[in-house]
Amino acid sequence: MDFNLPPEVEQMRRAVLDFAHDVVEPRAHEIEATNRVPDDLTRAAADLGLFGLSIPEEYGGLGLDMVSKCALYEALGHAHMGFGGVISAHASIGTTGLVTLGTEEQKRRFLPRMATGETIAGFAITEPTSGSDAANIRTRAERRGDVFVLSGTKHYISNAPVAGLLTVIAVTDPTQGARGMSALLVEMDTPGVRVGRIDEKMGQRGALSAEVIFEDAEIPAANLLGPLHGGYREALKILTNGRVGIAARATGSMAHLVELGVAHARTREQFGRPIADFQAVQFMLAEMQVDVVTSRATWQYVAWLVDQGRSVGMEASAAKLHATEALSRVADKAVQIAGGMGYMKDYPVERWYRDQRLLRIYEGTSEIQKVIIARSLLQ
Missing domain, CATH: 1.10.540.10 (Acyl-CoA dehydrogenase/oxidase, N-terminal domain)
Known part of the structure; x- marks a missing residue:
């Protein structure tokens, strides 16, 4: 490698x-x-x-x-x-x-x-009744001649307020359960497609998400993405590779927090000397760096497996679980090193502490990643 x-x-x-x-x-x-x-x-x-x-x-x-x-x-x-x-x-x-x-x-x-970014894209699978339980999707797409008539509601859809195109997972054969779902390319200016309430989130300001409502929207049959009734299976593959990217992005965020922690420790003085001189602070910085190194090694290995054409369902879950949980630890230590300053909104560590929390939830919660890993071991 x-x-x-x-x-x-x-x-x-x-x-x-x-x-x-x-x-x-x-x-x-x-x-x-x-x-x-x-x-x-x-x-x-x-x-x-x-x-x-x-x-x-x-x-x-x-x-x-x-x-x-x-x-x-x-x-x-x-x-x-x-x-x-x-x-x-x-x-x-x-x-x-x-x-x-x-x-x-x-x-x-x-x-x-x-x-070119002229068209922003998003992925719509989550619904009010189906998050981790994606097989409980209720949005329907009924084939009528040359179109699919799409009805239902998605929510917490990243980029929805600014998107021009969504990949939407919908039920096309309600008798088949998870095997009766398909993926459709849905242009946001299609009649019957509208953005509902924009979410007010704890963090990640600027990354807008919202509910998306489909009211008998006619989607051309030519916009069927992949095999008919194969949407759920393909959605899982899309999410799997996405988890490797989240692990990599979380690693970068950790590295940035280490930089902030080191800079603060060198300049902040207590008892007449920089707090970097105190072993308690040094140990926190060391533990933060260990999480950076291990998370980087993990995503690199799993990304390499993807490039080799290997199936990485379990490995991608492990990479996301490790990196996002590690980022939470690192962010917490970054606040601790900064002390009271780290709790103030005009200091960047406070923002990073709020923003990182979402990574343990979207594209599969930490608990879902554990389920995937355990199933791979026990099957």
């Missing part, structure tokens, strides 16, 4: 890291105050190619393998987590289904605009 990046990817990784530190993070207070990502930051991200991470070069994307893509996700993890959330929801689960399952016509129709 060789995790060294090609020179051009390493150059881009450094560019994304600089962009995160020097461009996005200085705008964090603006994102927090307005609950939106400024248009110029979106354009800058598009210029870097971040919206095309998962898209092949022939459609305008970067055509990266999984190891390279996750290396950029880790660099992106140093940026405001709401900003990173917009990018990852689009470039990961919002895009990979179309790339892997789409027809040539579908790819040529949608991917070039997605690669």
Whole structure:
């Protein structure tokens, strides 16, 4: 296994890291105050190619393998987590289904605009009655001639208020349970499709999510993504690979918190000397760094397995579970090192502490990851 990046990817990784530190993070207070990502930051991200991470070069994307893509996700993890959330929801689960399952016509129709960020994408599976229990989906898509008539409600859908395209998982054969679901490419300007209430979240400001309501929306049959009645199975594959990206982004966020902790420890004085001199602080920093190193090694290995064409259901769950739980530990220690300052909204650690909490919930809770891992051991 060789995790060294090609020179051009390493150059881009450094560019994304600089962009995160020097461009996005200085705008964090603006994102927090307005609950939106400024248009110029979106354009800058598009210029870097971040919206095309998962898209092949022939459609305008970067055509990266999984190891390279996750290396950029880790660099992106140093940026405001709401900003990173917009990018990852689009470039990961919002895009990979179309790339892997789409027809040539579908790819040529949608991917070039997605690669430039002109069309933002999202993935809609969660409903009021089905989160972790995805097999309980109630949104229906009834085939009528050349269209599917789509009815139902999705909620907590990342990017929904700004998206132009959603991959929607809906029931197409209610007699078959989980085996009777299909994936549809749904354009948000379709009559009968509307965004409902925009969510007010604890953190990740700027990464908007909302309910999406389908009221007898007519979706062209040509927008069926992948096999009929194969949507649930394919959705699980999409989520599996997405979990590796979350692990990488969580690793970057940990590394950023270590940087903040080290900088604070060197400059904050107590009892006449920097708190970095105290072993209690040194031990917290050491434990934080151990979580960075182990999380990075894990996502690199699982991403490499993906590039080898291996099935990684259990390994991806392990990577996400470890990295997101580790990020919570690191964020907690970062607040502790900062003391009272770490609890104040004008200090970045407070924001990171709130923002990271969501990673243990979306794209499969920590408990669901444990179920997947245990089943793989006991089957």
